[in-house]
Amino acid sequence: MKYKTEFGSNFDLGFNLTDYPYLKDKSWHNDVSPSFYFTIGSLYYILWVDYSDPAKREDTNDRYLIQEAINEGDDVNPEVYSSGGDIIFASENAEELSQFFKAFITITNKCNS
Numbered sequence: 001m002k003y004k005t006e007f008g009s010n011f012d013l014g015f016n017l018t019d020y021p022y023l024k025d026k027s028w029h030n031d032v033s034p035s036f037y038f039t040i041g042s043l044y045y046i047l048w049v050d051y052s053d054p055a056k057r058e059d060t061n062d063r064y065l066i067q068e069a070i071n072e073g074d075d076v077n078p079e080v081y082s083s084g085g086d087i088i089f090a091s092e093n094a095e096e097l098s099q100f101f102k103a104f105i106t107i108t109n110k111c112n113s
Helices: 002-007 094-111
Strands: 035-040 043-049 064-071 087-091
Touching (some): 087 094
Antiparallel strands (some): 035 043
């Protein structure tokens, strides 16, 4: 798991990553927190997961933040960046994140039908 290499083996996401197989780890130590990208249809999004303790965070955002993103690469070699995209979800609560992803699966299934 790349995020553990970049942010330490004890970094707690607050959820089980294997429950979300569509999340692709794109974490990089120069970012403020671990990040994962996913798609809905042809659109890209990034989930940022910050520290559970607000005192350890570099900014005042919620722990879980989903932002619109762009893929500057291609499907084989994605280069996914937030590039100031709109925030579509923000919460401190992992259960609210889970609810968002349940809705995401519904939307994705409709896009693929």
